Amino acid sequence: MRRFLTVALFALPMLFLALFYVYPLLAIFRVSFSGPRPEVGAQAVATLVSPTFWSLLWFTTWQAALSTVLTVIAGLPLAYIFARFDFPGKSILHALLTIPFVMPTVVVATAFMALIGRNGVLNTGLQALLVLDAPPIQLEQTIWLILIVHVFYNIAIIIRTVGGFWGNLGPQFNESAAMLGAAPWQVFRTVTLPLLLPSITAAGLLVFLFCFTSFGVVLILGGLRFATIEVEIYRQAVSYFNLPLAAFLSIVQLLLTFTVMVIYTRMQARLSRSLRQRQRGLSRVPANWRQWTLVAGALFVTGVGLLMPLVALVVRSFTLGDQGPTLLYYQALGENPRQSAFFAPPVTAIANSLLYALATLAISLPLGVIGAYMLAQPRSRWAAIFDPLLLLPLGTSAVTLGFGYIVAMGPLRASPWLAPIAHSLIALPFVVRTFLPALRALDRRLREAAATLGAGPLQSWWTVDAPLLLRAGLISAAFAFAISLGEFGATLLIARPDRPTMPMVIYQALSRPGLIHYGQALAMSTILMAVTAAALIAIERFRLPGEEEF
């Protein structure tokens, strides 16, 4: 009976993926390749021998790899500070650093332009200061801007997942190493880093997949010279309606993603070790002026780098050209001067966004936790298939899968449930990836001890597993929520849901000329930031009953 229940439970996430990922993908591939065989084959061969195809592949891969390395390097110091120190405003800052993750690319692009564009604040300031003829920072449409914005978007993944894992590491190993005479950097290199590696590779993989399938950032900030496979798939599928070529490129993209994941899974199995975790994190107030300087310095650099573009946006949303402060844009959000039929006042858009985010949470969190348990089973036969399958949606062309939904989803096609389902497909890998390192690190002896003391399976789960996994649960809940608020996988949807969300209001405003529309987009972006921050802070404050602060 128990075995049956376990199997039924484990089948749930697989069923979800089979229904909403594998089936529509196979359906669109079938339709795409339905033409005469020789023609389809000839096109594939022609693509394989063309040098553009190989440079597309090469660029997609190296920019993703470089972006990932840069994101990890930039994120680790912050993960450390958030894991080890308490300081005023910590939880607010933690939430603020995740905001970039949800921002629409068009809005982020305008924010960066406002800062480092030729007429941007930094350039005009530096020009005046250094008496220069030309703007000193010229990053428009360069690879540097793509890399910077990739770091800007994805750093939250490192800070949250690695930081969360770091916070649970006990100090005993470090202390023993220090006692044996190791210098601090030696302790980091020989003790902390190896312990963190499973978490760093897991987070790094997610960052890599996001950058590998990067679409908006490359298109909007990279200009003409850069294209990823995802960009090319979109052009072939949408602009030229060349479905066979789009499907062929999608398969190439999938194969590459799969290869990366096989390498990752091998590494991960070798790296992970179970260790005694602490139920409560051991962050504390900086002890001396050196620690205070470290914390303040790191936070200052982050503040300038990550939050300045966002601050620039907020300031512009409250500024009316040269005429000083205004609330006009916010008022305009609530007005419908042309009596348009599909108008959504901001309260409605916020409510809709939150509703979808909650639905995404309700779908992805239970499925992801079940999936993580399944993968953590020792010598699980299913894990070999399920592990890569769970991550593949992140490496899959959204437009291809979206077209698959049209062919395969029947009556579900225009259902509003498709939105949280599409968001869950992106959120699921996050839930699994944040849970898995924590789950693998669980000391099995604890559970055995509980069993010896007479606890039933449920009771031992509740008293041993649950408290230790809470932190991972909160981290993944935050990501699931943010992914939905930011409308990831929007291109998956067949139709825009008839309940407009906050990002939809922003896109609508930006599709029409007129300063008021631009202002409305800025105002709605500011509201989106505020709602995201509030939601993330609320999630972080969540406690299990009877539990104290950690």
Next chain:
Amino acid sequence: MQAQRGDCGMTRREGRRARISVGRGKFPLLVSVAMAVMLVAACQVTPARPSVQQAPATLVLATHDSFAIGEEVLAAFEAEHNAQVQVLTLGDAGEALNKIILSKDAPLADLFFGVDNTFLSRALAADVFESYVSPQLAQIPDELKLDAESRLLPVDYGFVNLNADAAWFEAAGIPLPQTLDDLADPAYRGLFVAPNPASSSPGLAFLLATIDSFGEEGYLDFWRALRANDVLVTDGWSEAYFEHFTVGSGGAGDRPLVVSYSTSPPADVVYATDGRTAPASVNLALPGSAFRQVEFVGVLAGASQPELARDFVDFMLGEQFQSDIPLQMFVYPANPNAPLPDLFTQFAQAPADPVLFDPAAIEANRERWVQAWAEVMTR
């Protein structure tokens, strides 16, 4: 939740109010799920209530993201035909059409609005629309009817052309450009921003205008000269207009010349923030630089409400809907009997000699032309 838009006789307004209250609950998701279940149950269990009026039929209109219509105008149709109109927005114009073609065997909607002349051939070749000779077609000028079999009927048209920041040019003491060739003149170096034809519909329209003006042999040379003169190409229209165009960005951008629409200047007035009565941007009448876009509607083959769909086509070509078009979607109504707002007659005069491109040539050559252009611009 679909049930809220279903056949339960709930009006649009009630539906919206219900949605808001759903969001306020303590467990919004649970509440809404429960509500949806109850509504579905109610719809299915209770047979058509014995009432004088029949339950309204649902008409599904598929369209692109930029579709807009006045609430009262839509309500007038719904009341007259005892119908409820559900609007499905399927993405940008190209994406929306592809989705319609892919769903040919099981149509997503009853009719589709938003095929433009650059996609006309693709739409007709896919054989997804049914011919309908609307009585209202008599009012529409022949030059807009690009499908002889009336599978796709013209609803509106617009012009992609160049906008300039008149005040910027005056302050800089540079005259406004007079010809397309002027754009390659060193006097206008670094002043022009255009969207990418590979991803933007106005971008493609402007590229087609240059192909028409300079010929297939000459357009690449013109773009080479533009590139040498530091033209900026952005991914989409939004980035060109709001980030780089001096007017659209409220002064943050540094390019006073942009590819946009002939109706952008009136939009600049209607949606200004300083109560201005004249636009800051003007249309440039460079010969051969304006491209005419026509948008069409068609009844989908296999529609579940074909009769009602045809009624809606008549309605879209009729005066009430046509008069609503200019200030909703910022394009010109196809029906000349629909009055134009003053702002349009003042600031958005149609270009005298727009480029009218053969739709079949566009579909046949789009990829080749755009690829050749991209190579010139990136090599």
